[in-house]
């Protein structure tokens with residue numbers, strides 16, 4: 491694999507029928523690959539196989555990697571010979587805990603990454619802030635506690651899920667670990683989307699000088715939780731390279747990892763960090 495990577499973002503609608511959602515994802519990826527034989531990586535949205543909502547999570551939870559959704563993604567990755575970052579599904583583990591989990595599949599169908607959302611989306615935003623939203627993932631889900639870096643060809647890719655994107659420490663650690671791209675399957679709401687979606691993505695990109703990619707479900711104004719859409723690829727200069735609209739949309743884009751080296755060479759902030767000063771300052775930090 492060269493320094494270029496062709497990736498596909500599948501901004502798909504998510505309905506109440508899990509099998510149908512998975513069928514649509516499989517169909518979408520299959521058609522995308524047929525139309526773009528150069529496709530190497532397909533990325534799905536957060537909660538792509540079932541409705542996003544605390545009241546729904548238990549109903550569509552599955553085992554990883556033995557559940558039907560994982561089995562389909564594994565088979566598809568192998569059949570098409572591509573990597574798949576499988577958005578997220580609700581995972582039920584052996585102890586009956588639920589997690590919001592992203593699975594990553596290699597071109598031979600192997601599970602090469604399982605990211606359990608680390609920062610659960612628990613907020614109470616007042617209506618004055620662009621519509622307001624109350625959400626408490628913590629009422630149903632358990633937070634993950636592990637970092638997830640996967641190898642996509644020669645490139646290290648850090649995985650987060652939606653709210654994880656708000657935490658600059660996580661992105662910084664991934665950059666310290668050698669990542670040149672971060673991928674966040676996401677489902678921002680329509681009240682926070684206009685304010686923070688692009689801003690956060692460009693902030694993570696400019697801080698860490700890497701690609702930042704999000705994939706959202708398509709907007710459906712009839713669903714209980716209305717996702718923002720606007721799946722996006724931001725380059726290491728923090729420019730928006732591609733952006734979807736609000737509805738169903740499939741994007742194929744080639745990205746060039748040479749850009750990562752270029753920006754890091756021309757603006758060498760990583761080498762200019764004063765970790766000695768930051769260590770001293772840590773001792774004086776309070777809430």
Ligand SMILES: O=C(O)CCC(=O)C(=O)O
Pocket residue numbers: 536610611651652653654656676677678679682
């Ligand atoms: O952080 C936000 O505003 C949105 C997060 C979210 O929707 C999620 O984590 O699923």
